[in-house]
Amino acid sequence: MANNIIANISVPGILAVAAVLLLIKRVYWELTVGANRRRLIKENGCKPVKKYAHKGVLGKLFGYDTMKQSFQAAKQGRLHEMSRLRNFDQQTTIQIRNLNRDFILTIEPENVKAVLSTKFNDFGLGGLRVKTMGPVFGTGIFTSDGKSWEHSRAMIRPNFTRQQVGDLSIYEDHVQHLLTHIPKNGQTVNLQDLFFKLTMDSATEFLFGKSTNMLKKGQEHPDGDRFSDAFTYVTECMAMDFRTAQLNRLLSDPKRKDDSEFIRKFATDIIDDAIANRKDIEKGAGEKQNYIFLYELLKVTNDPYTLRSELLNVLLAGRDTTASLLSHTFHQLARRPDVWAKLQAEVDELGGQTPSYEAMKSMKYVKWVINESLRLWPVVPGNNRISVRDTVLPVGGGPDGKSPMFVPKGTPVGYSVWSMHRRKDFFGEDALEFKPERWETLRPGWEYLPFNGGPRICIGQNFALTEASYVMIRLLQNFRRIEPRDDKPWSEFQTLTLAVGNGVHVGLYQE
Ligand code: HEM
Structure with missing residues (x-):
């Protein structure tokens, strides 16, 4: 019977029915969605x-x-x-x-x-971020929306109090290792490479309680370099995913696959170890030890996937960003002896002492230089x-x-x-110039946005500014002079964040 009906319907008949259905759908859309849109447009002008x-x-x-x-x-x-x-x-x-x-x-x-x-x-x-970052970074604060994001944010936020961030002894340790890699006689060094190692070392220590120690001579983590390189490569690929709406994924990339697997395994091994030793960790909680993010998260969850996702998400946020800020700043300082001299004068007021958190926060010129660096070379330049x-x-x-x-x-x-950040109507005719002094009077609103704004504002802002200021001050205390060692103009190195394309090749002198 049904077969008979189908056999009797002609092609023009099928087309006519389809056209009527489409018309009904369109009329329905116009009366509902379309009407609502016209109302919104009219009411709001x-x-x-x-x-x-x-x-x-x-x-x-x-x-x-x-x-x-x-x-x-x-x-x-x-x-x-x-x-x-x-x-x-x-x-x-x-x-x-x-x-x-x-x-x-x-x-x-x-x-x-x-x-x-x-x-x-x-x-x-949007789905692209989840599809691009999810396979390596899982479901964490950067890759989720709605309730899931609220949950991540609530879990992570308590780890960034003034008390945790303000312990400068953690940064001093890493600065000491950094100094062992910088020649004192002006021999050329690529500071950007070192800054990326420094922030990976400090972030893995803060997050996992196990540092990659790439700068700690003789005590390097055996997989530290591999982990760091894999991280850079995978995030570079992700930037390409965003640019091509993942069309690049059509090409096979075995390195990306291996590196992604390596990142997940590196994190999983540390987390499994911490879960297995949970009792010992809890017992040691009363003793004075450095603040470790993983141990704090273990108080809220022991799900390995959640732990890995949150840790890798924060590592992503915390490693490249601060290293890039330092790199842009030193790239510029090497080309601006006038700014270097003013910074040096302010740093000299510390009388050679390492700064306290409060002293550092009151150093105006340090703050202006960092603000200006983030204005001209925002580490997250678009979103x-x-x-x-x-x-x-x-x-x-x-x-x-x-x-x-x-x-x-x-x-x-x-x-x-x-x-x-380069709009002349907001920042003046000299908006394209690096001029820290403008911050003496500049009090921008939403036109200056290095750390985002609103409910998803960067959680690590104070952490980043503290670490970057501290490293900058300590380098200025150790070196009197800096020279650029390439004459290439600034260019981009874009992973998920923005670093300096040619690196930061400089010579530093103690006298
Ligand atoms: C100069 C350094 C830094 C800059 C310029 C920066 C900038 C930003 C920006 C623009 C966002 C918003 C991303 C988005 O919503 O799409 C963000 C989010 C975030 N940042 Fe930072 N960041 C820096 C350092 C750090 C550090 C050191 C940490 C942690 C150790 C951190 C943790 C986070 C987290 C967890 C988020 C996600 C917030 C959320 O979605 O609720 N950031 N950051």
């Missing part, structure tokens, strides 16, 4: 956002022209500057095509504030969120970009911290 003028059919369909340009610029280590000039020369918010999607890109502080804070619940991380419902951003619409803008559900909204 939204105007259309300016669209990037893509070239050629492939450009218009898939953003092929801008993607090609971005790849070329990334190869030359100038992606962020190229994007600033291309996207924000004429406007501060723009819609651009990328593969099959339209992205909104903005450098309007009001929009960034809405995305990260006032309309926090209208935006999420994005995806709208999880239809919403409105306060500016970016209309020909002058000053009207509110409608953002449909599922739209990626990217914000370029790099470009926002």
